[in-house]
Amino acid sequence: MKKNFLIGIILLFAVWWVVATVHVLDAFFLPGPIEVLIDLAQMLWTGTLNADIYATMVRLGLAFGIALIAGIPLGILxxxxxxxxxxxEFIIDFFRSLPATAIFPLFLLVFGIDDSSKIAVAAFGAALVIIFNTAHGVMNTKPSRIIAAKLMGAKKLQIFKSIVFWESLPQTFIGIRTSISLALVIIIVTEMFIGTYAGLGRRIIDFQYIYNVKGMFGIILLTGGIGYALNLxxxxxxxxxxxxxxK
Incomplete structure (x- = not known):
């Protein structure tokens, strides 16, 4: 697994380096990976991004926590x-299909332009994924095991604790892992809107305004790294x- 992981990284940076070297795009708009990594390392070393990383992670943590607390019980029910x-089912699928950016203005109207709207829309999107996967995990429990438990005199609560809960966990974890990635994406995107003074999304937009392309690529790499680490x-x-x- 580790070898495959390294091969993927090496391949990504090799393709990036080749494309940048042969100047498929102007070097200003597509800097090489080494330049980007050096620039990112400098920003991390000097603490330039500390406030942005902290702000994004706090928003993500709150949104993901709310999604877990609301999504798992609702999915089970x-x-x-x-x-x-x-x-x-139609309501869940309908809202799951909507891009967060499409409904974020509605959340801005309800919660205002502070962090509440960003956290709420990320929690909403992540919770829908958890609800969907948890519900399907519960529904896909093997009927034969439930019937066998009933024949042995097990009550509904006992069946849930001993069979349904454990059999639904694999699908529930799929929802949890998918939801944290989705929540991070939504947080980053919503940080690009008004009312944000710190955050990785805000930093990307700031770098865009001043044409700091290396900085933009660096933040994109950092965001991807955070998402991958959380998923891992x-x-x-x-x-x-x-x-x-x-097994």
Whole structure:
């Protein structure tokens, strides 16, 4: 896995370096990877990005936390009743299909231009993904195991704790991992709107205004790195919790 990971990184930077070297685009608009990495390292070393990283991570943490707290219980409740899920499935799919940027102005009207609107829209988008996956995880529980448990006299709560909860976890974790990536994307995008004074999205826009292309690419790389790291952490947690998956 580690070798494949390194091959992917090397391939990405090799293609980038070749494209930049042969000047497919003007060197000003497509700086080489080494220049970008050096510029990013300088910004990190001098602490230029500290406030932006902190602001983005706080917003992401709050949005993701709200999505987890709201999404998992709702997903379990909806998954426990096929009829209820089918009655709201259109609503869930409808809002899941909408880009966050399309509904963000509505959140701005309701919550104002401060961080509340950014956190709310990111939590909303992430929660829908968690609800969808958790509900399907619950609904895909093997009926034979539930029937066997009922024959042995198990109550509904016992069946949920011993069978349904554990069988739904793999699908739930898929939703959790997808939702944190989505929440990060939404936070970055909404930080580019008005009312943001710190954040990686705000920094990208600031660099765009002053034509600091190396800085823009650096922040994009940093954002991708943060997203990958968070996904990797959740994957490790999933391997520990859902250790039977694939066996």
């Amino acid at each position: 909806l998954g426990a009743s096929t009829k209820i899920y089918e009655s709201v 952490i959740l994957a490790k947690i999933e391997d520990k919790v859902v250790h039977w998956k694939g």
